[in-house]
Every structure is written in C-alpha cells, then in structure tokens.
Amino acid sequence: MNLIADLHCHTIFSKHAYNTLRDNLNVAVKRNFKAIAVTDHGIGMPDSPTLSYFENLTSLPRYVESICLLRGVEANIMDNEGRLDMPERVMESLDLVIASFHTTCAKPGTREEHTNAYLNVAKNPHVHIIGHSGTPEFCYDYEEVIPIFKKYNKIVEINAHTFICRQKSVENCRRIALLCKEHRVPVIVNSDAHSEFEVGQWEKALAMLASINFPEELVINSSWGRLKEYLIGIGVKDI
Numbered sequence: 001m002n003l004i005a006d007l008h009c010h011t012i013f014s015k016h017a018y019n020t021l022r023d024n025l026n027v028a029v030k031r032n033f034k035a036i037a038v039t040d041h042g043i044g045m046p047d048s049p050t051l052s053y054f055e056n057l058t059s060l061p062r063y064v065e066s067i068c069l070l071r072g073v074e075a076n077i078m079d080n081e082g083r084l085d086m087p088e089r090v091m092e093s094l095d096l097v098i099a100s101f102h103t104t105c106a107k108p109g110t111r112e113e114h115t116n117a118y119l120n121v122a123k124n125p126h127v128h129i130i131g132h133s134g135t136p137e138f139c140y141d142y143e144e145v146i147p148i149f150k151k152y153n154k155i156v157e158i159n160a161h162t163f164i165c166r167q168k169s170v171e172n173c174r175r176i177a178l179l180c181k182e183h184r185v186p187v188i189v190n191s192d193a194h195s196e197f198e199v200g201q202w203e204k205a206l207a208m209l210a211s212i213n214f215p216e217e218l219v220i221n222s223s224w225g226r227l228k229e230y231l232i233g234i235g236v237k238d239i
C-alpha cells in the first residue's frame with residue numbers, strides 16, 4: 001500500500017520535537033506526498049505551543065509547492081469525561097483535530113472510565129481523528145466504542161510511532177484494526193513524527209495492516225481522491 005499524506009506531524013513548537021514545519025514539508029516534497037499536516041500538542045501538555053500559535057495557524061498557506069498543508073492540533077483528552085484542552089472556537093478555526101490521551105495530561109483510570117471518555121470524544125463534533133488509542137494505560141472497550149467512532153464519522157488512527165516507542169500498544173493496535181475491518185471503520189496511518197526523519201515512516205504499521213488483510217479502501221490516506229473528498233466533507237477550504 002502506498003500512502004500519499006502524513007496527517008500527524010510535530011514541529012519544534014512542541015518542545016520535545018526536533019524539526020521545523022519547513023523540514024517536514026521538504027520530506028513531503030521529496031516523497032511526492034499530496035498532503036501533510038502540522039499537528040502540535042494542545043495547550044494542556046506542559047511543553048506545548050501557546051494558544052496564539054494555534055490561533056495564528058491560518059497565516060500558513062493552503063499549498064506549499066505541490067503539497068496541501070493542513071493546520072491541525074493533537075488535542076489532549078484531559079479526563080475521563082473526554083474533555084479536551086483546546087477552546088472550541090480555536091478547534092473550529094483549524095482544519096484537523098486529532099484527540100489523544102497522554103499520561104502527561106490525564107491520569108489513567110479504569111477501562112470503564114476510558115470507555116466513557118472515548119464515547120464522549122466520539123460525540124465531539126470538533127474531533128476528526130482518534131489518535132493512537134491503543135495506549136495500554138488508557139485501554140477501553142474496543143468492541144463497544146469502535147462502531148461508535150464510525151457512527152460519529154471519526155477516523156481511527158493507526159499510529160506508526162507506536163511501533164517504535166509504544167511497543168506495548170502494538171497488540172492493541174492490531175485488535176483495533178481488526179475491529180475497524182469488521183465494522184468498516186475508516187482508518188488513517190500516520191507517522192506521529194517528532195523529527196523530519198520520522199515523517200512518512202510507517203512501514204511497520206503497514207506490515208501489521210497487511211498481516212490482517214486490511215482493506216485498502218478503508219485507509220483514508222492511501223488515495224488523494226479519497227482523502228480530498230474526506231477533507232472537503234469536513235469543511236477544509238481551498239483544496
């Protein structure tokens with residue numbers, strides 16, 4: 001499977017990442033991608049950018065050379081009610097909102113509590129992508145929640161970074177992918193790059209999907225036509 005966009009990438013504005021937006025874009029150009037997103041961590045994480053950084057993302061152009069540039073955030077799920085750390089008006093101004101749990105922002109609870117959090121995130125109209133939800137600290141009832149993600153038009157992320165830095169999540173990712181296949185839930189494979197060297201590095205995630213014969217048509221970033229249609233559908237302008 002060939003992927004044409006990486007929609008979860010960090011820059012030095014998340015202070016534990018190592019490259020600039022321009023560096024990431026250069027990789028996208030070199031790899032002949034159609035799109036890339038800038039999705040730094042939401043303001044609830046201690047070393048995240050300021051709110052005004054997100055408010056000002058509209059100053060970025062839609063296209064840089066031939067690459068469609070999407071302005072996003074990886075919002076933090078802050079509690080077991082599924083509350084996010086970003087103001088609604090700012091999320092509305094962005095193209096893409098990924099919602100993820102991180103132990104630096106939320107205290108892990110019980111499986112039932114995480115299930116409740118994800119059910120509320122599923123219903124949040126500002127959220128587009130459910131980020132790396134295989135994290136074992138925040139495990140939830142996959143059987144119950146995955147079909148609900150579909151009901152509310154959420155895309156489930158298969159996060160390639162997990163295969164490098166969250167090894168304990170790999171089996172959970174496989175289970176999540178199998179349920180997405182069973183319930184026909186669209187997924188996106190993203191690198192979650194924290195340096196330019198990780199942009200588009202998703203081989204292990206793709207190998208996992210291949211091992212379960214995951215249908216290519218459910219991988220939203222495996223075709224520009226499919227991704228573009230999705231982006232227009234969620235209101236992204238000028239693409």
Ligand SMILES: [Zn+2]
Pocket residue numbers: 074100102131132
């Ligand atoms: Zn994350």
Ligand SMILES: [Zn+2]
Pocket residue numbers: 008010074192
């Ligand atoms: Zn991330």
